[in-house]
Amino acid sequence: MRSKCRGPFIVIAMACVVGLSACTLNPATGERQLTLMSEAQEVAMGRQAEPQVLASFGEYPDQEWQTYVNDLGQALAAASERPHLPWAFHVLDDPLVNAFAYPGGYIYITRGILSHFNSEAELVSVLGHEIGHVTARHSVEQMSQQQLAQLGLGVAAAASEDFRPYAGYAAAGLQVLFLKFGRDDERQSDDLGLRYMTRAGYDPEEMPNVFRTLDRMQDASGQQVPDWQSTHPDPADRVGRIQARIAELPPELREGKVGRESFLRRLNGMTFGDNPRAGYSVGNTFYHPDMAFRMTFPDGWTIVNQRQAAGAISPEQDALVVLTLARENNPTEAARAFFEPENVQPGGRWRNSFYNFNATGSDGSLLRGVVGFVKHRDVVFQLIAYAGQDDFSQYGNLARRSLASFSELRDRRYLEVQPARVEIVELPRAMNFSEFTRRYPSNAKASEVAIINGVEEDQELEKGRIMKRIMGGELPGK
């Protein structure tokens, strides 16, 4: 949950595009293509989504990085088959390793993937791949219900479709759903990425390094990397495939700019992993240093922290506690707005600005819950807990206790936490990797440090080599 993100958030269903179809010749792939939307529609879709994507993830707050990535992307796009699109490249403040493209030329790349690259050429290969999705006009497959369920927010979304007070939370839950492309489209984008990076004079051999890193991440953690892993072809297969493509290139294109050292030095100081300033939990208590509050959720519930909401879901996934910012400036106004819709009825006040309520969805389902409005440091928080009518009775007391626990965070140890950061080290002499981790310890597992550096755990490292380590990020009570 972030302080600067307020206001409505509307999810646009990318898959629901109704328009005139036409068969056109794709400039990037040379294929005849059934296009479901005009170029103007593509651009409109990407443009409409842009503020929502940025509000949902946040931009990485470093103008140098934004300019650097945008400049690289613009140069690649200008040499593509669709240079006239309103190309825009953003670095998102997100720890997940990911990059994705929206139609019309809107490309997003996370700080999480940037910190895993070891050269400018690796970055360029990923930008090129994403540009390929746009130039080849890849159509977007529908986001699956399964993905939604994986978030543990299925209940929230189902209950909130037409229930305005919860819409913010359901929408926030959708932020990690990415546009999915088919495997053939992914292979085509790999090929186009290779084309664009070699056109720009980069060493194509850097592209498979990215796939190797993704492959190792998958093996190490089983972590799902949206777009860049779960919907993409198996990274190991991609290495072989793209190497065959590189071998077909004319010799003069098989080498080029790498930009290793300059890129690594640029990474020095980049936020790594989750940023606890935007909220973190210790046990079942949630702390938000930037907004200086704390709140305790019911024992055993799963805590979910997102940019526009924080909350917890019951083990049976049939009840929720959700914390969002109200748009109004005082609790009375916020309560009035909450109870304005006809389908929401107040059921008595149990504390100043805390109410019971009943609500009806358009499908006739009945919900019961408690809601409170608290002014804290010039913003009004909406605290809400709800479940289906029959389930709420068992949660009522837990829910009220949780809502009442919202309070100012005063403990400096919790207030002053800082995120972990990448620190760059130039090796003063040759050493092997395990010696490196002893001499320059990281707040990350050795296996993870090896992956982000693109080295093996038994590798010999030469004198003068630039390495990344992870510093800081300690949390009190953990």
Ligand SMILES: [Zn+2]
């Ligand atoms: Zn892709």
